Amino acid sequence: MEYASNRLRRVTDAIEVFKLNVEVFPKSGNLYDSLGEAYLAHGDKEQARVNYRKALELEPNMPSAVEALKKLGAPATAPATKVVP
8 A cells, every 4th residue: 555655656746847847848749748658657647648749749750649649549639738737
């Protein structure tokens, strides 16, 4: 139980760090991709989709974001909405 709690806390901390990073570097597709990964690890599929799409808006050929959206059953072409930095 403690292990799961520590893991969740680390993911939550990672989300906060990535949110700060995208505020400082808003044109970095890689950071939005990483934020998407963190949200997915946290179980927030909607924010994961939004951030993967934002990554693709900035870097249209990012394979990791395309693949993640496929796994989530989301079209890679939809615009990002409700980005939460």
